[in-house]
Amino acid sequence: MxxxxxxxxKRRAQEILLNGLARLEYRGYxxxxxxxxxxxxxxxxxxxxxxxxxxxxxxxxxxNESHCGxxxxxxxxxGGVSTANAHPHRIGKVSLIHxxxxxxxxxxxxxxxxxxxxxxxxxxxxxxxxxxKLYDGDPIACIKKATPLFVGSFAFxxxxxxxxxxxxxxxxxxxxxxxxxxxxxxxIASDLTAFIDYxxxxxxxxxxxxxxxxxxxxxxQDLNGKPQEITYLSVDWDVTAAEKExxxxxxxxxxxxxxxxxxxxxxxxxxxxxxxxxxxxxxxxLFSDVSDITIIACGTAMYAGMVGKTLMxxxxxxxxxxxxxxxxxxxxPVISEHTLVIAVSQSGETIDTLxxxxxxKKHTEKTLAVVNVKGSTIARESHYVFYTHAGPExxxxxxxxxxxxxxxxxxxxxxxxxxxxxxxxxxxxxxLDGLRxxxxxxxxxxxxxxxxSALTKRMxxxxxxxxxxxxxDYTLSMxxxxxxxxxxxxxxxxxxxxxxxxxxxxLVSEGVPVxxxxxQSGVYSKVISNIREVKARGAYVILISKDRKISDKSICDIxxxxxxxxxxxxxxxxxxxxxxxxYYASIGRGINPDQPRxxxxxxxxx
Ligand code: F6R
Numbered sequence: 001m002x003x004x005x006x007x008x009x010k011r012r013a014q015e016i017l018l019n020g021l022a023r024l025e026y027r028g029y030x031x032x033x034x035x036x037x038x039x040x041x042x043x044x045x046x047x048x049x050x051x052x053x054x055x056x057x058x059x060x061x062x063x064n065e066s067h068c069g070x071x072x073x074x075x076x077x078x079g080g081v082s083t084a085n086a087h088p089h090r091i092g093k094v095s096l097i098h099x100x101x102x103x104x105x106x107x108x109x110x111x112x113x114x115x116x117x118x119x120x121x122x123x124x125x126x127x128x129x130x131x132x133k134l135y136d137g138d139p140i141a142c143i144k145k146a147t148p149l150f151v152g153s154f155a156f157x158x159x160x161x162x163x164x165x166x167x168x169x170x171x172x173x174x175x176x177x178x179x180x181x182x183x184x185x186x187x188i189a190s191d192l193t194a195f196i197d198y199x200x201x202x203x204x205x206x207x208x209x210x211x212x213x214x215x216x217x218x219x220x221q222d223l224n225g226k227p228q229e230i231t232y233l234s235v236d237w238d239v240t241a242a243e244k245e246x247x248x249x250x251x252x253x254x255x256x257x258x259x260x261x262x263x264x265x266x267x268x269x270x271x272x273x274x275x276x277x278x279x280x281x282x283x284x285x286l287f288s289d290v291s292d293i294t295i296i297a298c299g300t301a302m303y304a305g306m307v308g309k310t311l312m313x314x315x316x317x318x319x320x321x322x323x324x325x326x327x328x329x330x331x332x333p334v335i336s337e338h339t340l341v342i343a344v345s346q347s348g349e350t351i352d353t354l355x356x357x358x359x360x361k362k363h364t365e366k367t368l369a370v371v372n373v374k375g376s377t378i379a380r381e382s383h384y385v386f387y388t389h390a391g392p393e394x395x396x397x398x399x400x401x402x403x404x405x406x407x408x409x410x411x412x413x414x415x416x417x418x419x420x421x422x423x424x425x426x427x428x429x430x431x432l433d434g435l436r437x438x439x440x441x442x443x444x445x446x447x448x449x450x451x452x453s454a455l456t457k458r459m460x461x462x463x464x465x466x467x468x469x470x471x472x473d474y475t476l477s478m479x480x481x482x483x484x485x486x487x488x489x490x491x492x493x494x495x496x497x498x499x500x501x502x503x504x505x506x507l508v509s510e511g512v513p514v515x516x517x518x519x520q521s522g523v524y525s526k527v528i529s530n531i532r533e534v535k536a537r538g539a540y541v542i543l544i545s546k547d548r549k550i551s552d553k554s555i556c557d558i559x560x561x562x563x564x565x566x567x568x569x570x571x572x573x574x575x576x577x578x579x580x581x582x583y584y585a586s587i588g589r590g591i592n593p594d595q596p597r598x599x600x601x602x603x604x605x606x
Contacts (some may be wrong), residue, residue, distance in 0.1 A: 001075045001600040002087075002099040003027050004176060005194040006157045006167045008068035009185010009215045014060060016187075017071035020194035021053045023242065026250065026394040027190070028600030029073035031086035032056040035095040036069030037164040044095045044161045048086040067185075067215065068165045070157045072097035075600050078105075079121030089125040091117050092132035093161045098124040099190055100153035100174035108149060123152075131158060139168050143210050144223050147172075153351065155205075157188060169211040175349050175377060176205040178218060179232075186213035191373075191602070192235060193242050193392060201234045204375050233375050241391045251395035251487070251593045255579050256446060258403045259439035262572075264389035265404040266411060266435060273429035275415040282384045286366060287419040290340045292319040296328050296356040297344035298603070300398040300482060301405060305344050306475040307571055308409030314471070315568070316417035326352035328359065335363040342412070343369045346393055346401035347602040348376020357381055370408050372401050386412070395594045396601050397487050399579045402479060403442070406571060410435050437565070438572045444563045445573035452580035455558045458540055459490065459513045459581075460588035466508070467494040467578070468534070469517035470527050476571045477517055480578030487593040488585035497523075497530035510538035515581065518545040519562065519570035531555055542581070544574050 003024030007016040017034045033048025033056065045066075049055045053073070072087035078101070079085040087097040102108070105123035109115050114129040130149065135142040139160045153173035160168070169176060169188055178188040179199045187195040188211065192202050205211055205220075209228050212219045220228040247253035269276055293312065295305035302324060309320040323331065325343075335341065341360040345353045348371040357378060361367055369382035372390050379385045388404035414432055417423040459465065465484060467477035477494035484492040495504050497516070508514065514534045518527040524545075535541050535554055543556035550559040562573035586593040 001027055001602050002190065003029060003073040003194065004070070004097055004099055004155060004157055004188065004190040006070040006169070006188040006213070007185060008165055008167050008213050010067065011184055012064070013066045013069040014064040017069050018053060018057055018060065019197070020189060021056070021071045021073050023193045023196070024073050024190065025053060026396065026594065026601050027073065027075070028396055028595065029075045030081040031074045031083065032072065033086045033088050034060070034069055034071040035088035035090070035097070035159055036064065036066035037159070038066060040065070040067055040164055042162050042164050044090065044159050046088050046090055046095060048083055048088065050081050050083045050086060068167065070095070070097050070159060070167060077101055078123045084120045085122050087124060089120065089122065089128040091125065091128040093135060094128050094132040094158060095161065096124070096128050096131065096156055096158040098127060099155040100172075102127055102150050102154060103152035104150070127154070127156065135160065137162065139163055139166070140210055140212070140221070143168060143170055147208065147223060155190065165214055167213040169205060169213070170208065171205055172207050173351065173354075173377070177202045178205055178211060178213070179203065180218050185215050186218050188213060193394070196238070196242055200238060201232045203230050203232050235374065237391050242394060249395065249592070249594045251397055251399060251583055254393055254395055254400045255576065255583065257391065258400045258576065259442045261390040261400040261404050262407050262439045262442070265407050269411050270432050270436065273432050274425065275411050275418065275428070275432065277386070277415065280384075280386055282368070282386060284419050286368065286384060287340070287416050289338055290318070290366065290416065290420065291336065291338035292321070293340045293342060294333070294335060294360070295320060295322045295342045295344060296325045296353055296360065298325050298350050298352050300402050300479060301344040301346060301353070303475065303479040303482065304402050304405035304409060305342070306478060307406050307472060308342070308413065310472050310475050311409060311568065312413045312416060316413060316420070316422040318416055318420065318422065323356070325350070325356040328356035333359060333363060335360060337364050338366070339364050340366045340368065343367065343378050343382060344405055345369070345378050346372045346390070346398055346405070348373040348378040349602050350378070351603065354378055354381065370405060372404070396596055396599050397483055397582070397593060402575065403572060407435065407438065431568075434566050434569050438569060441563050441565055441569065441573050442576055445576045448560055448577060449580055451560060452577055453584040455542055456581055456584040456588050459585050462490050462511070462513050464507065465490050465492040465513040465515065466504070467492065467515045467517070468497040468500060468527070468530060470497050470523040471520045472568065472571050473517035473520055473527070473574065476574050476578070477515070479575060480515060480517075480581070483578055483582035484585060486599060487582055487591060487596045488589055489591065490585060497527045500530060501533065505533065505537065508534050508537045508539050512539050513542065514539040515542045515544065515578070516556070517574050518543060519574060520567045522567070528555060544577050546570065
């Protein structure tokens with residue numbers, strides 16, 4: 001989704017803005033622009049383009065000396081992809097960039113008679129027109145008057161052309177972070193990656209507080225003019241974590257980072273082979289009277305939740321409902337004060353998940369966020385937070401974040417099982433000792449990379465592909481199919497292997513790739529029968545299983561043998577293979593897997 005960067009200080013702004021925008025490219029966007037005070041005087045210049053950051057670079061002045069400016073990458077919502085619709089938008093003395101959606105922009109247009117000043121089709125330009133209409137030379141007064149009039153989500157960064165060197169900002173829902181780096185100046189961005197080269201410290205801009213940045217510092221005040229304290233956070237990763245470090249793409253780098261990410265997520269939470277959440281501030285009382293669980297999440301995070309469900313329900317008999325967050329609000333949530341609601345999100349900013357969480361909080365005080373980004377909105381809005389420690393995930397397709405989410409589900413399942421008396425300490429110890437082996441398992445599985453790459457050659461011309469499995473293999477297959485479709489554009493669906501014959505098998509014809517996952521011993525022979533059914537109809541079958549060798553050609557064309565692990569842990573090596581298949585299919589089709597079309601990393605609009 002849209003990205004924001006702003007800087008005022010001692011350095012030249014243009015390079016900071018363009019580099020910051022390049023760092024934000026991972027979020028997904030279709031146009032880009034910057035605005036800056038020309039020659040640091042009371043005049044704002046704008047450069048923008050319906051293209052990528054390198055296209056923007058090409059239309060920027062090489063010798064731009066400005067020390068204050070704002071930059072934006074736009075992911076189109078209102079109005080198509082065009083230079084006119086790209087941000088920044090300037091009306092009169094106001095130039096601004098915006099993340100979010102102004103829902104009442106039509107009403108504002110007619111109520112404040114703004115239409116004649118507009119050049120684009122965007123809600124953002126309406127906001128610029130409104131700020132300009134209410135501006136009488138005092139930026140803070142203008143923001144105080146305009147802000148309550150907006151309905152929707154917004155993060156605005158604003159330049160007033162008669163206030164050179166100053167940046168003003170305000171937000172509601174849409175995230176924004178800022179920092180003051182001694183010696184450099186003040187930075188603001190939609191996420192920390194945009195200015196991580198300059199600072200590992202940052203603060204979350206609080207909602208409905210006006211931020212005023214100059215080269216000498218940052219002030220914060222509420223809409224009544226009361227000064228506010230700034231609370232800094234810091235991250236324990238540095239700029240290299242947000243770079244490719246020799247890998248061709250972020251995605252493959254992140255696939256390889258999974259063993260470490262899992263270590264970071266689980267090690268400190270297992271003490272004497274038992275789950276230990278004291279350092280997270282999560283008390284056992286959160287789990288002790290839980291009657292059932294609802295997991296809310298989107299996309300890959302939801303599929304991690306599905307694995308959690310299969311595990312918690314099948315192993316410990318705890319009822320779990322996994323709900324697509326964007327639908328949760330339209331269902332009548334069956335939640336009581338004893339329901340534990342788990343919101344799973346890498347970014348912690350997905351608006352659908354956030355809205356679902358807000359709704360859940362009306363029914364229960366037992367909400368737990370499983371979130372990767374420290375201090376993100378979902379983390380702050382939940383009663384408790386269980387951070388995953390994947391480090392920054394830059395590729396649009398989630399890989400390491402999924403694995404750590406799944407690992408977190410295992411830890412939570414163990415804790416729940418224990419606290420609710422559904423299992424014994426010895427059983428949990430055995431279970432978690434198994435979890436501790438997962439990083440090694442993944443390491444071993446990564447040695448199959450060249451085989452995964454080779455087999456995709458037969459897939460790259462496919463229009464459709466299927467993933468099949470039973471039990472945990474089925475839930476894992478859903479993630480495999482999503483990965484393939486989002487970065488290779490091959491239409492892929494996951495089916496419970498037993499369900500195929502109830503309709504979908506009609507789609508299986510000569511050469512259609514079927515990725516069959518058969519790692520669960522209890523249903524192994526049944527899945528093999530289902531595989532034979534598709535093989536007999538001409539499918540090109542890639543089998544993922546724990547068998548050392550499959551020589552029977554009536555079962556599969558390609559066999560990938562994962563390390564021999566307990567059934568419940570097979571998800572981890574299997575997903576790595578699915579990720580590699582998706583990655584190499586994408587490369588084989590000439591697609592950049594880091595930035596698939598139409599997709600954004602952090603989905604902050606509904
Ligand atoms: C797919 C993917 C998405 C996200 C989904 C939720 O690879 O990354 O499906 O999982 O948009 O995002 P978060 O986890 O940030 O809430």
